[in-house]
Amino acid sequence: MNPLEPRFWGNMAAICLDLHQTGFSVIKGYDSNVDIPLASSLMDDWWQWFVAGGDDRYLFDPETQAGWFPVEKSEKAKGRTEVDLKEYYHYFPHAGAPPHLEEKTRKHFDQMLRFSNELLGWLGSFVSANVDDDVPDLVELSEGSPYNLLRVLYYPPIPSGVEDLDRLPITRAAEHTDINMLTFITAPTTKGLQVFSEEHGWMDVPVDEDHIIVNVGDALDLATRGFLKSARHRVVIPDGDERFKSRVSMPFFLHARPDAILSGEITAQEHLRKRLRELGVAS
Ligand SMILES: [Fe+2]
Numbered sequence: 001m002n003p004l005e006p007r008f009w010g011n012m013a014a015i016c017l018d019l020h021q022t023g024f025s026v027i028k029g030y031d032s033n034v035d036i037p038l039a040s041s042l043m044d045d046w047w048q049w050f051v052a053g054g055d056d057r058y059l060f061d062p063e064t065q066a067g068w069f070p071v072e073k074s075e076k077a078k079g080r081t082e083v084d085l086k087e088y089y090h091y092f093p094h095a096g097a098p099p100h101l102e103e104k105t106r107k108h109f110d111q112m113l114r115f116s117n118e119l120l121g122w123l124g125s126f127v128s129a130n131v132d133d134d135v136p137d138l139v140e141l142s143e144g145s146p147y148n149l150l151r152v153l154y155y156p157p158i159p160s161g162v163e164d165l166d167r168l169p170i171t172r173a174a175e176h177t178d179i180n181m182l183t184f185i186t187a188p189t190t191k192g193l194q195v196f197s198e199e200h201g202w203m204d205v206p207v208d209e210d211h212i213i214v215n216v217g218d219a220l221d222l223a224t225r226g227f228l229k230s231a232r233h234r235v236v237i238p239d240g241d242e243r244f245k246s247r248v249s250m251p252f253f254l255h256a257r258p259d260a261i262l263s264g265e266i267t268a269q270e271h272l273r274k275r276l277r278e279l280g281v282a283s
Contacts, residue, residue, distance in 0.1 A: 003196075004203055006211060009033070015119070016126040023216040023231030024195045026206060030116065032194070032242045035108075036209060041151075042104045047248045049098065050087065050154035058089070059099060065149075066095035085172055091150040092113075108186075109150045112252035116140070116182055119214065120254070123228065127151040135172070136261065141223060142181055147255035147272065149180075155192075155247040157234070172235035172247070178217030179275040180253040185213040190247040196232040200220045219255065219271060222262040 007014040009030035018025035048053070060067035071087045091097050097105045109201040117139060124138040143149075155172050185193070187205060195215070205213060220229035237243050256268035 001013065004206060006208075008205070012122045012126075013079050013124050015131055016123055019123065019214070019228050020126075020130075021229070022195070022197045023049050023221075023229035024197075024233075025214050026275070027212045027214060028208075028210050030115065030212060033118070034111050034186060036187055037112075038104065040189075040209060041110050043187065043189075043248045046152045046177065046250070047103055047154065047213060047246070049089075049101065050059070054087070055098060060090065061095075064092070066076070066090050066092050066094060069249060086153055086155045088154065089152045090146070091152065092146070094106070094146065105150065105152075108250075109148075109252070110185055112150065112186070114252075114253065115212075116184060116254040123220075126226055127275040131225060135227075136222055138181075138220070138223065139189040141256045141260045141262075141268075142254055143257065145255045145257045145260075145268075147180070147253075147258065147268070149253045149255065151251050151253060153247075153249045153251070155249075156243045157246045172237055175231040175232055177221075177232055178209065178215065178253070179219065179272060180255045182221040182254040183217055184217050184252045184254070185249060186252070187211075188249065190245065190249075191238045191242060192235045192247065193249075194234050194236055202234075203207055216249075217253075218275070219262055219268060220270070222266065223227070223256070 004026055004030045006026040007018065009027050015025045015027060054068050054070060056117055058068045060069050068089045069087055071085065080116060089097070091105050091109065093106060093109060096102055120138050120142060127135055127138065141194050187209045188207050188211060189209060191204065191207050194202045195205055215231040216228045217228045256262060258267065259268035260268045262268055264269055
């Protein structure tokens with residue numbers, strides 16, 4: 001099966017198999033679950049907020065990781081020295097968003113949480129039917145996690161006049177795996193996301209407003225003893241005129257509860273702290 005062939009929501013066997021084989025799946029046909037016009041208009045609203053220069057009143061809190069991370073504070077992928085050319089806002093319901101963005105952002109967050117829990121339920125059945133080891137109940141692992149997060153990312157345009165990208169010490173997002181259990185990207189509109197498969201190498205993820213892209217992160221890989229694979233991915237600077245356009249993306253990160261045991265003695269909280277230190281955004 002081609003892992004980047006979009007699967008219909010409801011064809012859970014194909015989606016689960018993708019997440020087992022490559023850690024990655026592209027979903028379509030989920031209309032009643034996630035309001036895509038809402039997601040698109042929310043992206044526009046946030047795009048305007050970033051283009052206007054953000055707002056210092058919402059600078060991130062290093063302890064909770066909530067709020068705005070300007071470009072100069074942006075994370076770097078594990079093992080890299082250069083900072084990714086991006087900025088972002090971490091939205092947690094308990095910390096909120098700028099007031100004019102709050103209502104829509106919260107609505108989208110709640111829809112994504114329901115959607116991700118439904119998929120997690122299916123994945124739980126799929127994993128327990130296929131793995132002999134004692135794998136924790138996946139829905140329980142994440143239930144009520146305060147770490148669940150909507151990250152609104154803004155990738156500024158590459159400054160015009162910069163032709164030789166290979167000599168430029170910037171990427172949009174260097175190769176990495178995600179820390180959390182599952183990541184969802186709604187309404188992708190600009191090319192650049194690539195995912196790695198052992199069989200095909202780096203593959204361009206198709207871009208369509210009606211797609212939801214889902215990938216497995218390290219926490220779910222750990223909890224399922226590697227049965228669901230954490231997907232290596234990156235965001236490259238596209239060729240041609242697309243590079244001079246800014247890009248907004250709104251991944252939703254489904255996390256485990258802080259006290260949930262992922263594997264052996266490792267709790268989700270310890271796993272997260274360790275990874276945030278590696279990213280250079282926590283001490
Ligand atoms: Fe990622």
